Amino acid sequence: MKWEVVIGLEVHTQLSTVSKIFSGASTAFGAAPNTQACNIDLAYPGVLPVLNEAAVDKAIRLGLALGSKINQKNVFARKNYFYPDLPKGYQISQMDLPVVEGGQIAIQLGDEEKVIRLTRAHLEEDAGKSLHEDFHGLSGIDLNRAGTPLLEIVSEPDMRSVEEAVAYARALYTLVTWLGICDGNMQEGSFRMDVNVSVRPQGQEAFGTRREIKNLNSFRFLEQAAKYEIQWQIDQLEDGGKIQQATVLFDPDTGETRMMRSKEDAHDYRYFPDPDLLPVRIGDEWIARVKGEMPELPEQMKARFAEQYGLSAYDAALLTASLAQARYFEAAAGDCGQGKLVANWINGEIAARLNRDGGDIAACPIGPQRLAGLVMRIADATLSSKLAKQVFDAMWDCDLSADAIIERDGLKQVSDVGAIEKMVEDAIAANPKAVEEFRAGKEKALNALAGQVMKASKGKANPAQVLEILKNKLTA
Amino acid sequence: MSLTQQDVARIAKLARIAVTEQEIDAIGQQLNDIFGLIEKMQAVNTDNVEPMAHPQDVALRLRADAVTEQDRRDAFMALAPQTEAGLFLVPKVIE
């Protein structure tokens, strides 16, 4: 039987605020245990939550970027369950009226684009951490993370393959980091994915029973876990078995998913509106303010780059893969006024090297200003492309500007007509065979002569000038 | 409506309160009495009435994103039943 895969994602993005969603404790990562858990995070008797405005701002940003509805009245609710890393015995979350509803995001699959619909995005607080190292057979609880703001972004079950799921996750990742609402640090848990997976016979309309893989913190794990889970479900069904709704965990060591709890064990969360918090009212002015603070979105910027700098759609897309990259490009292009050349360098030499070193644009040792300086010397014919490459190599390993390196190494292109004429005459005199061939109609012979001239100039002669003068001399 | 022993056991479990076999009948009886009182509200027609979650019909006030709390771990840890290395200790958490 042919099986069709159905996948939906719930992504917990940690919002990049400096303080927690309901308290003034720091959210900085990596502090000693429980040093960033205040009386509110620890749920002392009598403490009360006060909502962090920046968390709502960031949720609105996402909503605007996805074309979602921003609920002008949204409500925080309590999700009640007992767990040692949940100090209050409930998590403050949103249920009936989340801050963001609907919206969509486009994903690229080869040449095709597909639109994935969003169900909702709601604000909530993170829990703490249980550490299972050996404390005499006990668990240790660190509540530094408790109260960190999360935006849970829920998609519709619109994905039909693991590739689509990964593409969606990546697109969402790009967007939340682009918008500056999430630092994107996956190792630190800033972007955690729950994946709902089901399969159904090709052509069947009703969804199959789903299982949810919890808490994946890399795209590779997402891919591995979803692939394993799909095959597991298909095997079950083909063996005549049934899928039970369940929550499962992925074990990266074995590459397998294993059952965490079945539907029967599902919690009864007893959601109700949090009486310590009133409804959040988001007026038009608030939305307008956030709109004004939004960075240009990737799609808009891509189109503008193509138009403004005369770039191909492909180049523009590469440059807008991240906001940092796009900003780098604009800074460099703005400084030298040579968008096309800058794009070539970023998408060519720089991308190749960063790729080799496994870094992104933030790790590029040549800043946009220095790159602009180099490009300017190419544009004004000070450097040939060969020399430019040489200067670039030097720049990669030091802090000097292109001009300083040109000066230091004497790499200035020779464009002095008299000097070039002299070298051309020497080359003609020294290579009568090539001259003869050219005059017999063999155009290629010209290149050999030009090569001799370039060699004689140690690569510094302006190649275009060399060719022109050569031609003039030979056809005179 | 009448709560059974199973209902009482389920509620107690949800609320994480240990209830002994001996207590369960008495608790069930008291809860049933209380629900007898509560059921009286079912006789009232509340169609088209907006639920009232709060005495105030105003918008939530928000705070600016700023760190205002200092580390007070030592003072807090001193109140905890069991701690080690800056952590609260509990019986093994099984996921």
Add this chain to the structure above:
Amino acid sequence: MINASLKALAGQLAAGTVSSEELARAYLDRIETLNPLLNAFISLDRDKTLAEARAADARRAAGSAGPLTGVPLAHKDLFCQQGWKTSCGSRMLDNFVSPYDAHVVEQCKAAGMVTLGRTNMDEFAMGSSNENSWYGPVKNPWDVNAIPGGSSGGSAVAVAARLTPVATATDTGGSIRQPASHCGITGLKPTYGVVSRYGMVAFASSLDQGGVVAQTAEDCALMLNVMAGFDKRDSTSVERAAEDYARDLARPLAGLKVGLPREYFAEGLSPEVARVVEAAVAELKKQGATVVDVSLPNTALSIPSYYVIAPAEASSNLSRYDGVRYGHRAAEYADLVDMYEKTRAEGFGAEVKRRIMVGTYVLSHGYYDAYYIKAQKIRRLIANDFVEAFKSCDVILGPVAPTAAFDLGSMNNDPVEMYLSDIYTLSVNLAGLPGMSVPAGFAANGRPIGLQLIGNYFGEARLLNVAHQFQLATDWHTQQPAL
């Protein structure tokens, strides 16, 4: 001196006829003598109290005293106070020494008031008789066989027995007004949001409100001036300009329109309470007030609505008591879940457990709409009744409780009977209105009876005015138990 009002004591301190330390010693001595009988206090700390008193005297000597600097007070044991055990009357918090101050405590400290101790209460403020305390029942000073009322029973008894001139208290369904009524003192529950709940251990967040019990309405006004005020740490604290709650005390009552809700004088009200309330109405009429018949048709529904909403919120608010970070933890357990279940079974008393279970049930899957949402809809109907009633009157007047204080132990095994006695106080909390209890007479057995005054939203100054004018013409509030 012990019988002086807060106002009078403040005057003596200002005049220098007594020092704060002398005052504190006098009250502490009296507490030492009488507390073994009355059980009004959970915690006392002579050294701490005297240190605070000396600091207040020093502040006065330095010329920076405020109106209430050096005046002693007692705090209900659910206002977190740094360095003091804050037990909430519960075994769960028997070992909990608060690491921070409630807003109310901060305000009293800033005013220079001196803490005499921490008063007994029904566990987590759940109860109407003060029999639900881990520290044992509080006794009514008028008759030690009677309940003092609850949940602020310790605070009310401390004021009635002159163990303190004034005490903080809280009211979720009548917990200030009912014990004030049963103890013959004056109590004020402000509009929801006037007093910050920060540091006030939560019972039911949308109903809880801090307030005060004192000998007189005037004293309540002075205390509210200290306790009230916007606090950004409580998202439900009302952002309003500060006001002087004593500003209208002297206003004559001529032209005052007093609404009498007919439902408050119907079946269930004891004849002697009815008689006391009617006499009070006659007094107000004598002063020029007119009486208006009003209706609060959903009064009876306040009981089911309240006993769904309050336990629902409480079941969630009390989930934090899990034996992990502070408070009681069971000595022996098999695993994590067992630790939770034993800790909570041991740490909470019977009434608290009952309400947690009711609340858990009404919020659970499949019952939420039928109970919780239904109760909230009825809450709206009840609040609307008041809006309607206040169109034709300035204050509403009625009884606080159907009877004078009942006997200790008489309702121990009948929670429902006890709940029914809250009929006249619950609606005020559901609507979020201010309410007072003012001493107005005595039952045949000598137990006090209070009069309830209900104001419109933020109408505290008017309420206090009516109560004060009533007290200028009557002496019920000056009578005290023989001890």
